[in-house]
Amino acid sequence: MSSQQASSSSPKRKVGILGATGTVGQRFILLLTAHPDFEIHALGASSSSAGKSYAKAVAGRWKQAKAVPANVRDLIVQECTVPNFKDCDVVFSGLDSGPAGPVESSFREADLRVFSNAKNYRMDPVCPLVVPLVNPGHFDIIPHQRATLSPSPKKGFIITNANCSTTGIVVPLKALQDAFGPLDKIMVSTMQAISGAGYPGLSSFDIHDNVVPYISGEEEKIESETAKILGDLSKDNNSFVNAPVTVSAHCNRVPVIDGHTECVSLSFQRRPPPSIEQVQAALRNYVCDAQKLGCHSAPAQTIEVHDEPDRPQPRLDRDWQNGAGVNVGRVRDCKIFDVRFVVLSNNVQIGAATSSVMNAEIALKKGYLD
Amino acid sequence: MSSQQASSSSPKRKVGILGATGTVGQRFILLLTAHPDFEIHALGASSSSAGKSYAKAVAGRWKQAKAVPANVRDLIVQECTVPNFKDCDVVFSGLDSGPAGPVESSFREADLRVFSNAKNYRMDPVCPLVVPLVNPGHFDIIPHQRATLSPSPKKGFIITNANCSTTGIVVPLKALQDAFGPLDKIMVSTMQAISGAGYPGLSSFDIHDNVVPYISGEEEKIESETAKILGDLSKDNNSFVNAPVTVSAHCNRVPVIDGHTECVSLSFQRRPPPSIEQVQAALRNYVCDAQKLGCHSAPAQTIEVHDEPDRPQPRLDRDWQNGAGVNVGRVRDCKIFDVRFVVLSNNVQIGAATSSVMNAEIALKKGYLD
Amino acid sequence: MSSQQASSSSPKRKVGILGATGTVGQRFILLLTAHPDFEIHALGASSSSAGKSYAKAVAGRWKQAKAVPANVRDLIVQECTVPNFKDCDVVFSGLDSGPAGPVESSFREADLRVFSNAKNYRMDPVCPLVVPLVNPGHFDIIPHQRATLSPSPKKGFIITNANCSTTGIVVPLKALQDAFGPLDKIMVSTMQAISGAGYPGLSSFDIHDNVVPYISGEEEKIESETAKILGDLSKDNNSFVNAPVTVSAHCNRVPVIDGHTECVSLSFQRRPPPSIEQVQAALRNYVCDAQKLGCHSAPAQTIEVHDEPDRPQPRLDRDWQNGAGVNVGRVRDCKIFDVRFVVLSNNVQIGAATSSVMNAEIALKKGYLD
Amino acid sequence: MSSQQASSSSPKRKVGILGATGTVGQRFILLLTAHPDFEIHALGASSSSAGKSYAKAVAGRWKQAKAVPANVRDLIVQECTVPNFKDCDVVFSGLDSGPAGPVESSFREADLRVFSNAKNYRMDPVCPLVVPLVNPGHFDIIPHQRATLSPSPKKGFIITNANCSTTGIVVPLKALQDAFGPLDKIMVSTMQAISGAGYPGLSSFDIHDNVVPYISGEEEKIESETAKILGDLSKDNNSFVNAPVTVSAHCNRVPVIDGHTECVSLSFQRRPPPSIEQVQAALRNYVCDAQKLGCHSAPAQTIEVHDEPDRPQPRLDRDWQNGAGVNVGRVRDCKIFDVRFVVLSNNVQIGAATSSVMNAEIALKKGYLD
Structure with a gap:
């Protein structure tokens, strides 16, 4: 059976969610509750939530427009340790960067597949930093990632997705680089949304x-992550070759x-640069791999180019x-540069949980969950 | 008597305000109500307001935290024609760009001194575009401005101040250019405030x-006005010599x-560029001419440089x-550039009415109101 | 064929939308674009829009999170006159109160069925004022409404829905009155939302x-509409008998x-009054007629009672x-009163367009569109 | 020397501020920095701030539009213990309710005069709950308050001011009761402001x-505090006699x-009730004791009655x-009731710090600081 057919005929893969009570974790739950490929099997959170039903653990902290889905209300939240997730085919991590480092590493060592929204392994030389609309080809470093570990996991790996403000811009950047x-x-x-800071996040007194x-740290993330995401794997699939771009960011x-709304000005290496019409066409015509693979969460169109001023x-x-x-x-x-434009991306969807889920869908299609 | 002593011993100069019922006009009234150099003598607005007391004319439209000042409540609003303002030593214009063009021109022809907040004459080759914290030296084109008219006014002129988003950035730019x-x-x-659009301005449905x-038009204004303001007068004081800068703006x-909050990145012609510490010191040490002249509305310090991140x-x-x-x-x-920073300016004060009033104070000090 | 089966087997009824370019009209379009019972047949707006495609007519004014639906993009907008809508089985009116009076009346005279969101005929002694979750029984005055006209329309009538702030509170009030x-x-x-004022509606300067x-007029609407909606038809179905309630409103x-969020305190005529638990149960157990009839837009549950504080x-x-x-x-x-609670209703859905559409669904089920 | 002359000729009284780094404490500092009667002598905060200069202690937490005043920047913050404040003539407490109870009590025992913004002693049977615009007569229970303690302090006492939402409404209520x-x-x-919750207070995610x-607790405070504030002292000045009012509140x-904006409906005991014109006149004509005493912070007019709708x-x-x-x-x-109106009060000024400071000014005028 080819992996392309997985979603229609295979049993659903069991997934665990780390940091399930946080804002990213809540989004994971909404995205995975009625998913054709995945079913929620285990929920992890801090020891203060462990042992409670999910509904009780998030009482007063569930901040979604939809109610807590029925299928997880009574699921007992567990501590984020390997034994509690050993049956999971996939583990999504919405952990804060504090616990994310050691927890995700221990899960990989235990041969678990981790799709992480945390920053810890994004710039790691053997961990893919994948925006699913941009560079799923970076998954091909996974065999090498496993080979660098001792003992080498058979199935386990860590795949990260990007910071929310990076995610928005690399999609049109990739379309232009391809063209x-x-x-x-x-x-x-950037002009970034409140929800990007999590909950409770910003005091209303500070942002009203x-x-x-x-x-804090946001400009550095955009400036470093962008080059890795737009870059290639080396021919032997053993290392990342950054794209030769210089990025400077003001984050607000x-x-x-x-x-997140982001104002971008950029120049191409190519002289003369493409015309505005060519740039618009390249953005409109860009089709991401997640679409081509038929992933459940992939957009029907990757980039919408607006004509209204x-x-x-x-x-x-x-x-x-x-x-x-x-x-x-x-x-x-x-x-000053060759072209200017405005990018808007949904920081809590494609900028966070949707990216992790779509990465797992791609991994499924590519056979990395077999 | 020297003009330097004007404000202490002279009788107050009579001022008229055009567009007195609008948002800029309301600010003029608050700034001029207890001014040591000026007293409000005449208020002008559209024909629908003419003939009413100011209090009645602005009923339902006065949107200031302070009440309508007692000294203007009963002043009768008049149409914006020369006869109604012929006794004014100074005329401040808060007119919209539609009427501003012909009205301001007719006032100058009638030998009235016009300080305008409208955009119409900003890029005019004989009208000064003056941010009072930056380039009051441009007033010296006034004799030539008069000479280009026939008949040539003896006292009349038009002086404009800049667009609010331009005003914020040219102050630190001037400090750096000087240094x-x-x-x-x-x-x-830019990240611009609601009040910049006037009243009713933006629908709450659009910006909430x-x-x-x-x-509309904002990026073009910043890109063109900046070069004029940072530039010089020619040696014969007959024309403006733009500064050799290239400006690119994203306006939001x-x-x-x-x-208005504005994120700026810039490069100097000088190589190597100044250090960050030198840039900070130049900003902190900048003293504008309005301060040196002792103008009433001038800030005690032109630029506050914040150390908090x-x-x-x-x-x-x-x-x-x-x-x-x-x-x-x-x-x-x-x-990418040499230095980055953030600028914040008050668009309804230094970005609008305060600039016009401070320009008039400078003109008084320099003898242009004699 | 019984009217109960209409929606499954009948061809869709043709609907016209008056005021189609306004905010309520836009909502009508979104609700009716993929409706099982209705299909959009004609769009009406002011003469400045007439003759344009709908997409062009709303350019710069379409303020919905979803794009203009494909099925109406190229529909030509027409003036709101009878000949342009004579083939419509149902006409929804999102007109402003200015044109709504004569237009809706002329449509009824031309034997058209009008479901109006405007205020003009709400308190009319022969026009039903129907909140579909509350009093669809008031439709039974329709024969009498027709009989009062000369010539008497065979099919035509005007049915109105309530003001948005009234709509929210009458639903729990009706549940309690029934119990x-x-x-x-x-x-x-009340604490009412910006969108209740339409577009451009409130200046951002006023509400930020x-x-x-x-x-304006809102308190009076709540105070008068509530008694009509909670009241009955007379036994001969010829007049409305108001409920014996006194309502006092503060609208913000x-x-x-x-x-719209609304804080309600109320007393019952019955002594002793019901307990808090009885009140909660009555709210939870309330099933509106639109649900019982199986209307497409009816909620699966009429009232959600929240336990979180x-x-x-x-x-x-x-x-x-x-x-x-x-x-x-x-x-x-x-x-002071017997019970206090908070009500939240969606003013642009059940408070406006959804009410009109659900009223038409009820009318269809009850045979008033035959 | 009469206490009436105190402010002009006496040396300034030394004041201490407890909770000086919090939001109420910051307001105390701004109000007391250039006060004619008081000078800041000691600042108290939690042990994590103690030992630091005030400027360092509030770094990143100073959220005022004015900078930290020069006279307190270098003052060393101390723990809130009696020895650190023993030289103070007056102590203002902006402590949270947790520490406020025992700290304020210990200060009173040590013969210090405490003006508290905390809720702990508001409903205490011997502590005045004073809104300075309403009931400074309640100060006269102070001798009895001292007498209930053993040993009885010679100078010490605790005076509290009211909850912010109570403060707004009791001012017009008192004017009407007097008339x-x-x-x-x-x-x-009520529709209460963000700043009422302190810092960090509400998450932006919750209120945006x-x-x-x-x-939490707000409705109960309004309902209980109002009756005490509007009430009298017993003839022997030994107890409070609540006003015979019933209050019901919805707090948002x-x-x-x-x-804070508050919608009020009320009835009088008197039949027939006063007319609307009489009510408006009574509100306009109300002169509070703080005005009559000439207190520095007293408003020139207690209540502004707006005619605009x-x-x-x-x-x-x-x-x-x-x-x-x-x-x-x-x-x-x-x-339903006799009269309706809207009240707006500044919750961080008269609703908090300004009330404490004005209470101290009144105490000075009345001789309670001698």
Whole structure:
């Protein structure tokens, strides 16, 4: 049986969710509750939640517009240790960076497959940093990742997805790189949503009627992650070769609940650069691998290019395709770089949980869950 | 009597306000109600307001935290025609760009001195575009401005102040240009306040929980006005010589009531560029001409440089010095340009009415109101 | 064929939408685009839109999170006159109260069935004011409504739905009246969403970081509409008998995009009054007629009663059941009246377009569209 | 020397501030920095801040639009123990309710005068609960308060001010009680500002684009405090006699930074009740004792009665008289009670720190600081 047919005829794969009571964990639960390929098998959280039913563990902390799904209400939350998840085919991690490092590592050692939303292993030289709309080819370092460990896991690995503000911009950047060759310089200024900070996250006193022109560590993440994601694997699939781009970011928090808006100016290595019409066409025509593979959560269209002068806008466009695609607008000449545009991505969907889930769907299609 | 002593011993100059019922006009009234140099003499608005007391004309439209000042409540609003303002020593214009063009021109022809907040004459080759914290030297084109008209006014002129988003950035740019020589490239991404759009301005439906990544004409204004303001007068004081800068702007509206936040990256012509410490010192040490001249509305310090990593912020910093100074923070290296920083300016004070009033104070000190 | 089977086997009824470019009209389009009983046949708007494709007519005014549906993009918008809608089985009116009066009346005279969201005929002595979750029995005045006209229409009528803030509270009020007999006094204080004011509606300058403790005409609407909706038809179905309730309202606008929150205190005529537990049970057990009839848009549960102390909340609960149900929370004793609670309803769904559409579904089930 | 002359000729009284790093403490500092009667002598906070300069202790937590005043920047923060404050003539407490109970009690035992913003002693049978615009006469229980303690302090006492939402409404209630005799029933529904919850207080995730219809303990505070504040001292000044009012409150949090808006409906015992015009006149003519005594922080007018139908509004009216007065609007008939109106008060000024400071000013004038 080919992996392409997995989702229709195979039994569903058992999944565990680490950090299940947090905001990313809550999103994992909503995405996986009625998923054709996966079924929720185990929920992990801190020791203060362990032993409680999920409904009790999240009482007062469930902040979703949909109620706690019936299939997890009575599931008992467990501590994030290997024995509690040993039957899981896939483990999604929504852990904070504190516990994520040792927990995810121990899970991999125990031959578990970890799809992590945490930052800890993103820049690791053998861990893929995969935005599913961009670089699922990086999965091919997995055999090498296993080989570097002793003992070498047979099935286990760690795959990470990117920071939410990186995720938004690399999608159009990849479309342009595919069409016109290497990019050179990328200037980005972000206006990021409240939900990106988790819960309780920002004090309302800090962000109400305000802009906070600083998010700790965020500019560094965009500047480093982008080159890895846009880069290639080496020919022997043993290392990452960064894309030759220079990225400079200004990161800001604005009073918007969901949806990161990012202003991008960039130059190409190619001279002369492509025209605005060519850039727009390349963005519109980009088809990501997740679409080609027929993944359940993949958007039907990867990038929506808006013609109206004042779009995309977070409140109107963040839920396009359940937040799985990326919106681009205002594609125009730049006085300093080659082209300017605005990107809007849903930071809690494609910018977080949806990326992890789509990565697992891709891994399934590619046979990495066999 | 020297003009330097004017404010202490002279009788107050009579001022008229055009567009007195609008948001900029309301600010003019608050700034001029207890001013040591000026007294409100005439108020002008559209024909629908003319003939009413000011209190009645603004009923339901007065949107200030302070009540309508007692001294203007019963003043009768008049149409914006020359005869109604012929006794005014100074006329402040808060007119919309539609009527501003012909009205301001007719007032100048009638030998009236016009300080305009409208965009119409900003890029005019004989009209000064003056940010009072930056380039009051441009007033010296006034004799030539008069000479180009026939008949040539004896006292009349038009002086404009800049667009609110331009005003914020040119202050630190000027400080750096003074200290380190010509700037080269300037990239700016703005997060502009609701009040910048006037009243009723933006629909709440458009900006609530949202970002609008577009403000009509705004990017063009920043890109053109900056070079004029940072430039010089020719030696014969007959023309403007633009500064050799290239500016590229992304302009965005965010849900903040007052205060424009702007992320700036720039490069100097000078190699090597100044260090971050030198840049910070130049910003801190900058003293604008309005301060040196002792103008009433001038800030005691032109630029506040914040050391905290998350400042300036509009809600906390926009009222620093009654909004007459400019806040700068996060001065740091840029991966692409030489330096990055954040600017916050009060768009309704220094970005609008305060600039016009301070320009008139400078003109008084320099003898242009004699 | 019984009307009960209409929706499964009949061809879809042709519907027209008046005021199709406005905010209520846009909602009608989204609700009716894939409706099992109805298909959009004609769109009406003002003369400035007439003759344009719908997509062009709403360019820059379409403010929905979903794109303009494909089936109406190219439909030509027409003026709101009878000849343009004569083939419609049902006409939904999202007109402003200015044109709504004469237009709706002329449509009824031309034997068209009008479901109106406008206020004009709500208090008319022969027009039903129907909240579909509350009083569809009022449809039975339709024969008398026709009989009062000369010539008497065979099929035509006007049915109205209630003001958005009235709609929210009458649902739990009806549940309590059904369970415990007549209510006596009802005190309500509202916190209403921005979207209730339409587009452009409120200036952002007025509602940002603010509360406006006044909505023109709103308190009067709640105070009068409630008694009509909770009342009965006379035995001969020729007149409305108001419920013997006294209502006092404080209406406020708050910075929330969708969802009206209303604090209610009420007393029953019955002594002793029911206990809090009885009140909660009556709310939970209430099943509206639209549910019983199996209407497509009816909620599966009419009222959700929250046990958490801090719910319902507009951002979390307004989309429950696509906004077709009503949320109640904090049911508790009142120090002055018998019981206190909080109601949340989705003002743009059950509070507006969803009510009209559900009324038409009920009319279909009851045979009034035959 | 009479106490009336104290402020002009006496040396300033030394004041200590407990909880100086919190939000109420920060307000105390701003109010007392340039006060004619008081000078800041000692600052107290938790042990984690003790030993640091005030500027260092509040780094990252100072959330005021004005900078940390120069006179306290270098003051060393101390633990909240008696020895550190023994030289203080007055101690202001902005402590949380946890530590406030034992700390304030120990300070009183050590003969210190405590003006507390905490809730602990508000309902204490010998502690005055004083809103300075309403009931400074309650100070006269102080001798009895001392007499109940053993050993009895010579100078020490505890005076509390009210909860912020209570403070707003009792001012107009007192004006009406003074004019028309006892009130009967009072229904209030609040829309309270974010800042009322302190810092970090509410998560932005909870209140952005939202209403929270619940504030823990708030309704109970309004319902109990109002009767004590509107009541009298017994003739022997040994106990409080509550006013015979019944209060029912709905308390809500709305996304507004400062300013509590409260909708009030009330009935008088007197039949027939006063007319709307009489009610408006009574509110306008009310002069509080703090004004009569000439206290520094007293408003020049206690209550502003707005005639515009849509005022007061928090963003426009909260800073009237530096937030020391109370705004009332929409005075009108109620369908159920005698009269309805809207109250707006500044919760961080008269609703918190300003009340404590004004209470101390009154105590000074009345000789209780001698």
